[in-house]
Amino acid sequence: MCLRKRSGYRPPxxxxxxxxxGPISAERGGELAMGGGRSExxxxxxxxxxxxxxxxxxxxxxxxxxxxxxxxxxxxWNEEERRRRRRRRRxxxxxxxxxxxxxEVCTKPSAEExxxxxxxxxxxxxxxxxxxxxxxxxRTEYSEENMLxxxxxxxxxxxxxxxxxxxxxxxxxxxxxxxxSPKEVSLDARVREVINRKIQDPTPxxxxxxxxxxxxxxxxxxxxxxxxxSIYKSLIHGGSRTSSES
Numbered sequence: 001m002c003l004r005k006r007s008g009y010r011p012p013x014x015x016x017x018x019x020x021x022g023p024i025s026a027e028r029g030g031e032l033a034m035g036g037g038r039s040e041x042x043x044x045x046x047x048x049x050x051x052x053x054x055x056x057x058x059x060x061x062x063x064x065x066x067x068x069x070x071x072x073x074x075x076x077w078n079e080e081e082r083r084r085r086r087r088r089r090r091x092x093x094x095x096x097x098x099x100x101x102x103x104e105v106c107t108k109p110s111a112e113e114x115x116x117x118x119x120x121x122x123x124x125x126x127x128x129x130x131x132x133x134x135x136x137x138x139r140t141e142y143s144e145e146n147m148l149x150x151x152x153x154x155x156x157x158x159x160x161x162x163x164x165x166x167x168x169x170x171x172x173x174x175x176x177x178x179x180x181s182p183k184e185v186s187l188d189a190r191v192r193e194v195i196n197r198k199i200q201d202p203t204p205x206x207x208x209x210x211x212x213x214x215x216x217x218x219x220x221x222x223x224x225x226x227x228x229x230s231i232y233k234s235l236i237h238g239g240s241r242t243s244s245e246s
Contacts, residue, residue, distance in 0.1 A: 104128045104151075114235050118227050121219045133235065137226045138218075145183040146214050146222070149176040153211040157204045169202035177210070185214055 106128035117124040117133075124130040135147045152172050159165050176185045177195055187195075191209045198206045226232055 104132055106132060109133075109235075114232075117232070121223045124223070125215075133231065134218075134222075134226055137229055137231050138222060140229075140231070141222065141225070143222065145176060145185055146218050148183070149185050149207075150211055150214055150218070152176070153207045156207065159204055165204055166202055169199060169206050172207060173199055177207075185210070186217065187213055 109127065109129040113127060113129065117127070117130050124134055131147065131151075135144060138144045138147050149172070152168075152175070156165065156168050156172065159168060173195070175181055175183055177187070177192070178184065187210050191213055194209055195207065
């Protein structure tokens with residue numbers, strides 16, 4: 001005999017069930033839209049009450065960073081470096097096709113001046129045209145902020161007005177020292193500690209240690225690649241042709 005035909009019979013799962021057809025609250029609607037709750041679909045077949053009922057549970061998404069402790073440690077350890085690289089990529093994408101802004105005013109370098117740039121980094125950095133060319137190279141390596149910071153420090157050293165020193169020092173800190181800046185330069189913890197202590201009452205030489213560190217970084221890291229770059233080689237070849245023609 002079919003169980004549905006027995007008088008007073010109701011499937012066990014529906015004894016205490018109440019069908020609600022009213023409006024759904026915004027909070028509950030958000031849970032359902034995001035799949036946060038459990039959805040159930042009940043259907044009774046012609047025979048065997050309850051046999052046709054199907055229940056579907058939405059599985060929660062696992063945390064991809066919690067499979068093991070070493071993965072979590074690796075993520076935490078490299079998070080700051082990943083943020084810095086993302087900021088660097090955004091800057092490079094925004095400025096890749098732009099011309100170099102605010103170049104120093106200078107005359108066209110002679111073939112002899114261009115040749116001297118390969119003798120020492122100091123000779124390159126003392127020449128305004130050399131700094132402009134080197135800055136163009138740094139731009140291709142997405143490290144132009146090193147030169148911009150060095151130039152800003154040189155400008156600060158020439159300032160004698162106290163209020164102007166404080167304003168420029170604060171601007172340099174926000175642009176190149178702050179970890180929140182996309183143009184942050186790479187400094188060690190000792191130099192940062194010195195800057196954070198001196199910035200409370202800045203002088204024209206408040207960034208002297210940091211400027212020296214960035215100068216050394218450009219000298220050891222970027223300068224050798226600059227000498228072998230197509231930018232510098234084209235200048236050498238162009239200067240050689242000009243000299244031979246004259």
